[in-house]
Amino acid sequence: MEKKLIYTGKTKDVFALENGNCLLKFKDDCTGKDGVFDPGENSVGLTIDGVGDVNLRMSIYFFEKVNAAGIKTHYVNANLEDTTMEVLPAKVFGKGLEVICRYKAVGSFLRRYNDYCNEGDDLPAYVEMTFKNDEKGDPLVTKDGLVCLGVITEKQYDDIKKMTQDITKIVADDLKEKGLDMYDIKFEFGYDANGDVMLIDEIASGNMRVYKNGEYIDPMTLSKLFFA
Numbered sequence: 406m407e408k409k410l411i412y413t414g415k416t417k418d419v420f421a422l423e424n425g426n427c428l429l430k431f432k433d434d435c436t437g438k439d440g441v442f443d444p445g446e447n448s449v450g451l452t453i454d455g456v457g458d459v460n461l462r463m464s465i466y467f468f469e470k471v472n473a474a475g476i477k478t479h480y481v482n483a484n485l486e487d488t489t490m491e492v493l494p495a496k497v498f499g500k501g502l503e504v505i506c507r508y509k510a511v512g513s514f515l516r517r518y519n520d521y522c523n524e525g526d527d528l529p530a531y532v533e534m535t536f537k538n539d540e541k542g543d544p545l546v547t548k549d550g551l552v553c554l555g556v557i558t559e560k561q562y563d564d565i566k567k568m569t570q571d572i573t574k575i576v577a578d579d580l581k582e583k584g585l586d587m588y589d590i591k592f593e594f595g596y597d598a599n600g601d602v603m604l605i606d607e608i609a610s611g612n613m614r615v616y617k618n619g620e621y622i623d624p625m626t627l628s629k630l631f632f633a
Contacts, residue, residue, distance in 0.1 A: 431457035460609035467608035495595030501537030509588035
């Protein structure tokens, strides 16, 4: 099937397919700084052989679980031989919205609110959203802000929040069976031609903060443990 490059991303390239769907090509490029892998960085810092493959494998595993649970995603199928995933077309909210679900107080949540909580405090599947904007440090935005700016409708926001909590539980429960504790996870959502919300992008180790026996597990080690 013919494909046409429409977007070159940091860790994935996006192609348009003849059937109206899109093709994501997972790359071995990783975000980081000074040759050190860091999923929180906004620029490509290094290349790790095989990271595209393992990110695709984990995404296939969880997208199939999420689809089976009746939650709408963009996932259609994947080809491990050429590290690609066919997906439904979707529009992003605004210029891109990141959605974080938090089970524990760590990372930027702890930095913002440490007057009111301690590191590792339990959080009730707390959902927050940020605009994707490297220059502005991915600013936090509220439901009211998103609605009044015309980025999202109230229903879409409520759908995203529920879907985020439901998907997070699927991922966290699976990790728990492997003796791993998820502290937080980051998702991206888009919407189809009817305005219906769907999970897009990937579900990979670089998008989640996971601990084992109280010790942080870096994304590459997590991928190895997951498929051990």
